[in-house]
Amino acid sequence: MKFYDSKGLPNPDRVRIALAEKGALDQVEIVQVNLWKGEHRTVEFKIKNPSVTIPLFELDNGIAISETTAITEFIDHHFEGIPLTGIGAQERAMVHMMQRRGEQKIVDAIGAYFHHATPGFGAEIEINQNREWGELHKLKTLEGMAYFDQVLTTQPYVAGENFSMADITVFTGLNFSEAYPKVMVPADCKALQAWRKRISERPSCDFVKETNIQTL
Numbered sequence: 001m002k003f004y005d006s007k008g009l010p011n012p013d014r015v016r017i018a019l020a021e022k023g024a025l026d027q028v029e030i031v032q033v034n035l036w037k038g039e040h041r042t043v044e045f046k047i048k049n050p051s052v053t054i055p056l057f058e059l060d061n062g063i064a065i066s067e068t069t070a071i072t073e074f075i076d077h078h079f080e081g082i083p084l085t086g087i088g089a090q091e092r093a094m095v096h097m098m099q100r101r102g103e104q105k106i107v108d109a110i111g112a113y114f115h116h117a118t119p120g121f122g123a124e125i126e127i128n129q130n131r132e133w134g135e136l137h138k139l140k141t142l143e144g145m146a147y148f149d150q151v152l153t154t155q156p157y158v159a160g161e162n163f164s165m166a167d168i169t170v171f172t173g174l175n176f177s178e179a180y181p182k183v184m185v186p187a188d189c190k191a192l193q194a195w196r197k198r199i200s201e202r203p204s205c206d207f208v209k210e211t212n213i214q215t216l
């Protein structure tokens with residue numbers, strides 16, 4: 001199995017953490033792809049993933065799985081270990097609902113700010129920038145942080161009582177937000193800060209401390 005990764009970016013980091021939670025990092029071949037150099041825009045890669053995004057998971061039988069949530073579902077069901085996508089109808093629904101909110105309110109929002117209001121992946125890749133749209137999404141990211149702060153005042157994890165892929169999504173989104181576009185989690189988001197510290201202490205998240213985002 002191959003995992004096409006780009007360390008320090010939120011969606012591939014979601015896969016890395018999911019694999020680490022399952023103790024399965026050593027069971028995949030990791031291929032680093034430098035998005036700043038446009039290494040995902042080759043004809044060969046587009047055939048594997050027409051969406052031209054990382055992460056991508058390639059099975060030994062040649063099947064290519066893109067979309068981080070789909071890859072996480074595969075990892076959760078293929079490898080032993082703690083459940084990441086919930087158990088039972090209600091919990092699975094809550095995990096999917098909250099992880100989607102994590103994508104919309106944090107990962108995708110900070111992504112839009114990064115692509116439109118910062119140099120993003122560089123002039124050759126960011127050819128359709130709209131600064132106003134980007135700035136709007138910086139505000140959306142901050143609203144998302146306030147939303148998850150409120151959620152975490154009443155429950156220990158993003159989707160409820162148990163750690164899940166919803167936590168992974170929000171965690172990686174916040175890390176990226178602070179590391180590169182420098183949109184910081186506000187100090188008054190105390191529940192979110194405390195939750196983030198707890199999640200960062202999980203062994204699966206250790207790599208975040210030494211990650212330097214690849215750039216040109």
Ligand SMILES: N[C@@H](CCC(=O)N[C@@H](CS)C(=O)NCC(=O)O)C(=O)O
Binds near residue numbers: 011055
């Ligand atoms: N919906 C996709 C989004 C993946 C995505 O946007 N990945 C970013 C890195 S975090 C990417 O590959 N961007 C490439 C580009 O913008 O050219 C998923 O869930 O995997």
